[in-house]
Amino acid sequence: MRRPLTFxxxxEAGRQWSQRWDHVEAMRAATSxxxxxxxxLARVDEALRPWELTFARYEVLVLLYFSRQGRLPLGKMGDRLMLHQASITNLVDRLEQQGYLRRRPHPTDRRTTLAELTEQGRSIIEAATKAVVEARVGLSELDADDSDHLYRILTKLRLGAGDFEPDRSRSDRHRGD
Amino acid sequence: MRRPLTFxxxxEAGRQWSQRWDHVEAMRAATSxxxxxxxxLARVDEALRPWELTFARYEVLVLLYFSRQGRLPLGKMGDRLMLHQASITNLVDRLEQQGYLRRRPHPTDRRTTLAELTEQGRSIIEAATKAVVEARVGLSELDADDSDHLYRILTKLRLGAGDFEPDRSRSDRHRGD
DNA sequence: CAATATTACTTTGTGATCAAACTATTTGTC
DNA sequence: GACAAATAGTTTGATCACAAAGTAATATTG
Structure with missing residues (x-):
């Protein structure tokens, strides 16, 4: 049913917007x-289909894969991935059903649950990532400069949103504060 | 429960990624x-809260607002907003309940339904947009150059995804095709 | 002009996310 | 040590998006 647009x-929306209101650039950027x-999302999900993974579940596995022991508390994963607790619970539920990770009690803190990569989980991550890299993480049209630029601009946004606080205790402090 | 990150x-993910795999820049950009x-989304939704609008529903209203007569077929709105038919149906359902638009039969084609802005709809769009513009459409950290750059880079992506086909029948055709 | 295909929209079911409420455990304080 | 506050995770209910199937109207064609 999708009809192709010739513009x-x-x-087009920007043209109309700018006749009445301010900050067209922001409107265009936000919509983009x-x-x-x-x-x-659609492209990465497509690349991950063979393993029945979504981008969100894939990110959980990659995070575990990057951790020293292949296991992390659910809460810490939520922080890193900027996800809601309930979302982590759901993602881990699903990944556990799929056999890619298992829940483990924390050795000392009985409140916390650890997610631990299974052998199967570890090995599919390597295969799945190969597919994701081949799809250029969904950004095949962009060269390295474009991607870097994008990253740098969006980091301003993420910083402003309070995603993280650059560590000011060490080095490069310039502004007199 | 959100713990602030100091990095x-x-x-950090990019550092790990680059030790094993290619295209870190794409990975960082995609994640960003x-x-x-x-x-x-969170910021614009916040700005729109007083009118009980979400970004998605707001976009539907703005699209109608920009149309000559303040009414459009549902299908055309789906094309413009790159949304699935069912999503449009839901959004229009909701906006109709809220009294911001109403469904109207198409005068000649009895298959198509028009969504038509109500008076209330028209006036709240003006107020709501004021709030959205004040929030800089969620991009307060970016200046006009950043936003333009973002837009231009992401347009490459959208073009590659087949969102639209630049009209090659008129003017600027350079490459010998 | 009847059969078939296409188009427009709605319905239904599923997956993802979030907020808020809830249980269990740990930490802090007097 | 007891009790309040904080923390970890789960459950529940809402919203939103999409796919697939269903209904209705129009267009095509033999």
Whole structure:
């Protein structure tokens, strides 16, 4: 049912917007981000289909894969991935059903649950990542410069949103504060 | 429960990623896009809360607002907003309940349904947009150059995803095709 | 002009996310 | 040590998006 458009709908919306309101650039950028997210998500999900993984579940596995022991508390994973507790619970439920990780009690703190990569989990991550890399993480149209630029601009945004606080205790402090 | 991070989680993930796999820049950019979308969505939704609108429903109203007669077929709105038919149906359901638009039969084609802005709909769009513009559409940390850059880079992506086909029948055709 | 295909929208079911409420455990304080 | 506050994770209920199937109307064609 999708009819192809012969014009950029965001550019067109921008034209109308700018006749009445301010900050067209922000409007165009924000709308582009929304759309870009859909595109990336769809492409990565597609690349991950053979393992029945979604981007979100894949990120959980990669995070575990990167951890020293292959296991982390659920809460810590939520912090790192900027996800809600309930979302982590759901993702881990699903990954546990799939046999890619298992829950383990924390050795000392009985409140916390650890997610631990299974052998199967570890090995599919390597295969799945190969597919994700081949798909250029959904950004095949962009070269390294474009991607870096994107990352740098969006980091300003993430910083402003309080995602993280650059560690000011060591080195590069310039502004007199 | 959110613990503040003292480092950029994407930068950290990139460090690990680059030790094993290719295309770190794409990985960082893609992850940033995912996160940026969450941030923008949360901020715009927040700005729209007084009217009980979400970004998605707001976009539907703005699209109608921009149309000559304040009414459009549901299908056309889906094309413009890159949304699935069912999503449009849901959004229009909700906006109709809220009294911001109403469904109207198409005068000649009895298959198509038009969504038509109500007076209330028209007036709240103006107020709601004021709030959205004040929030800089969720991108307060970015200047006009950043936003333009973002837009231009992401347009490459959207073009590659087949979102639209630049009209090659008129003007600027350079490459010999 | 009847059969078939296409188009427009709705319905239903599923997956993902979040907020809020809940249980269990640990930490802090007097 | 007892009790309040904080922390970890789960459960429940809402919203939103999409896929697939269903209904209705229009267009095509033999």
């Amino acid at each position: 950029d709908p965001i550019d 981000i929304m759309r870009a997210q859909q595109i990336v | 950029d989680p994407i930068d 896009i995912m996160r940026a979308q969450q941030i923008v």
